[in-house]
Amino acid sequence: MRDGMLVLRWRTMRKGMVWLALGVLAGRLNAAERRFDFNDAPTNAPPPGCVSALSGLGKPGDWRVLLDEVPFDPNALTIALGELTNSVTTTGRRMALKSVVGQVARDTTDNHYPMLMLGSEQYGDFTFTTRFKIVAGDKEQIAGVAFRVQDENNYYVARANALSGTFYFYKVEKGQHAPPFGNKIKFQTGEWHELTVQCTGTEIHLTLDGQDAMPTLNDPTFSAGRIAFWTKSDSVVYYTDTKVSYTPKVSVAQQLVDDTLKQYPRLLGLEVFVPTSAPGATKMIASADGKGIGQAGETAEADVIKRGVSYYRKNREMVVVTMPLSDRNGEPVAAVRVMLEPLPGQTEENARIRTLPIIKTMQQRMAAVRSLTE
Numbered sequence: 421m422r423d424g425m426l427v428l429r430w431r432t433m434r435k436g437m438v439w440l441a442l443g444v445l446a447g448r449l450n451a452a453e454r455r456f457d458f459n460d461a462p463t464n465a466p467p468p469g470c471v472s473a474l475s476g477l478g479k480p481g482d483w484r485v486l487l488d489e490v491p492f493d494p495n496a497l498t499i500a501l502g503e504l505t506n507s508v509t510t511t512g513r514r515m516a517l518k519s520v521v522g523q524v525a526r527d528t529t530d531n532h533y534p535m536l537m538l539g540s541e542q543y544g545d546f547t548f549t550t551r552f553k554i555v556a557g558d559k560e561q562i563a564g565v566a567f568r569v570q571d572e573n574n575y576y577v578a579r580a581n582a583l584s585g586t587f588y589f590y591k592v593e594k595g596q597h598a599p600p601f602g603n604k605i606k607f608q609t610g611e612w613h614e615l616t617v618q619c620t621g622t623e624i625h626l627t628l629d630g631q632d633a634m635p636t637l638n639d640p641t642f643s644a645g646r647i648a649f650w651t652k653s654d655s656v657v658y659y660t661d662t663k664v665s666y667t668p669k670v671s672v673a674q675q676l677v678d679d680t681l682k683q684y685p686r687l688l689g690l691e692v693f694v695p696t697s698a699p700g701a702t703k704m705i706a707s708a709d710g711k712g713i714g715q716a717g718e719t720a721e722a723d724v725i726k727r728g729v730s731y732y733r734k735n736r737e738m739v740v741v742t743m744p745l746s747d748r749n750g751e752p753v754a755a756v757r758v759m760l761e762p763l764p765g766q767t768e769e770n771a772r773i774r775t776l777p778i779i780k781t782m783q784q785r786m787a788a789v790r791s792l793t794e
């Protein structure tokens with residue numbers, strides 16, 4: 421069992437694309453993994469949970485769930501009983517019949533790049549792995565993965581070309597393709613290959629069949645975005661065994677809370693509230709334990725933001741002080757609820773004095789923040 425949690429897939433329990441979270445660490449979620457599994461999706465139909473898009477000219481691609489033989493992975497959870505076939509490759513590898521995603525349209529337009537967005541999730545730092553097979557193509561035979569996709573005109577792409585025998589990376593910005601960077605690598609149609617894309621900050625590392633495809637790249641243009649399958653012109657390409665391991669994006673407010681708790685570890689709790697579209701209403705957007713996000717605030721939080729005042733309450737277990745958090749212009753934009761351990765003879769004035777350094781610490785970090793909700 422890896423990373424403390426294992427989720428098994430039962431074929432009769434769900435339909436469509438499966439997104440399995442496997443990497444749950446102690447405390448708040450620090451790492452996660454999603455698998456894109458189409459074994460329960462109807463064959464010869466568009467893959468559920470995905471969006472077909474087009475970069476360039478021509479018609480959108482025709483993306484379908486198909487059945488195909490894939491090298492059998494004994495560690496994969498998505499191979500169901502009975503899917504193993506009797507076919508054997510020339511190398512003696514066993515094959516499994518399973519669902520794959522294929523682009524099957526044959527549009528020969530030159531500047532034509534069908535894309536299949538794998539959900540709407542935006543990934544910053546991640547490791548993405550998929551298997552691809554170039555099946556056919558008269559004009560082009562290209563398989564690729566687009567990543568940190570902003571839209572159809574802005575993204576990075578790594579692609580394999582069977583006709584030219586090349587593996588290239590390049591950037592597409594405002595619809596313009598930057599000069600490619602890569603190597604000569606032979607690809608045969610009908611063969612499965614494994615591609616891994618790893619992004620950490622501005623660094624991009626590409627691995628093909630377990631080997632470095634090129635030196636680590638460095639580009640600061642796109643810091644996060646969606647991931648998509650990508651092809652060119654009339655290329656027919658299949659994809660399978662797709663997953664992404666990633667660091668979930670932490671909101672500015674949550675990062676502010678986390679950083680403050682590192683400096684003040686004895687706090688019993690710390691919560692941030694912001695106004696909602698409803699008059700006089702607030703909601704929690706960050707907390708010490710990550711719980712309660714989205715819950716409505718009380719009248720006190722709304723009043724703190726509206727008038728810039730502070731609130732105090734006390735019971736046997738804790739002291740709670742709620743104070744405003746201001747933007748660069750000094751205008752209250754949030755209410756911070758600070759929970760302290762009560763001291764002997766605890767007074768309201770003393771509690772406010774204890775709370776002020778905490779608020780000032782958060783206020784200093786607010787100087788570099790455009791919005792708490794980002």
